[in-house]
Amino acid sequence: MKKVLLAALAAATLGIALPASAQNVAIVNGKPVPKARVDMLAMQLAKAGRPVPPEMQAQLRDEVIAREIFMQEAQKRGLDATDDFKAQIELARQTILIRELFADFQKKNPVTDADLKAEYDKFAQANGGKEYKARHILVEKEDEAKKILDDLKKGAKFEDIAKKASKDPGSGANGGDLDWAAPGSYVPEFSNAMVKLAKGQTTPAAVQTQFGWHIIRVDDIREAQVPKFEELRPQIAQQMQQMKLQQFQDGLRKNAKVE
Known part of the structure; x- marks a missing residue:
């Protein structure tokens, strides 16, 4: 065994090619099966997120031999x-x-840290500001909304009316609760009325939107909770890589002469 190892080492050092049999994992029906196939299959599995541990090498060899037989x-x-x-x-x-081609493009056109930070800054700016925890009651007609406003002034509970009368299936069952959201999450008529309210206030009049008539109450206001850069970095990187690749593909299509 020691002589074999020394011979292999000497061959590698002097650049002498070893016998072809040493480069094969098997000979099937007289045809050599090169070790390179095992290495290639292992590499493909690793790229797919399934690296092959040393103890699985024998199974990989069997797989390559079976493929040659078939x-x-x-x-x-x-x-x-x-x-x-x-x-x-x-x-x-x-x-x-x-x-x-796509892998080569992405390798030569990586997304830089500066690109990621600039994209994050745009996201933070667009999603910063204030968030509102609001409730609403949605009805079809203005007269219904006016009656509800009168009932609220007389001491009726907003949550109870929302559960009974609101046409919004998402929030109605929860007493009209819309949870925390930025004003931009709503249609302009709704958000414009909402941001005029202080904590605890209800719109003095019903607000009309494309969905119907709304009575809005603001339960709380806070500064928007924007995730930190490191939390969003992987998602931003993936999106920017996809965007760059899409632009590359679009450019190739645009410049191609198709007859």
Whole structure:
């Protein structure tokens, strides 16, 4: 064993090629199965997020040998000469080549830290400001809304009326609760009326939108809770990479001469 190891080391040092059998994992029906196939399969599995541990190498070898056995049988039956097989090979070739093109583009055009920070700053600016925890009661007619306002002035509970009368299926069952949201989350008529209210106030008159008539109450106001840069960094990076790739694809389509 020691002599074999020394011989291999000497061959590697002097650049001498080892026998072909050392580069193969097996010989199936007289045809060598190169070790490179095992390495390639392991690499593909690793790229897919399934790295092969050392103890699984034997299974990988068996898989490669089994593929060679099945491939030889398919060739013996002439299946590699059919039009269907040739068409599938061409589609597979195109898929692999396109994947390599996109991977090469992304490698040469990475998203920089400056790009990520600039995108985050735009997000933070758009989602900053105040958030409102509001409730509303939605009805179809203004007369209904006016009656509800009168009932509220007489001491009726907002939550109880919302559960009974609100046409908004999402919030009605929860007493009209809309949870925390920025003004931009609502249609302009609604948000314009809401931001004029202080904590605990209810709109003095019903507000009309495309959905009907709203009576709005603001339960609380706070500064928007914008996630920190490091929390959003992976999502921003993925989105920007996809955007860059899409622009690259669009550019290729635009500049291509299609007749």
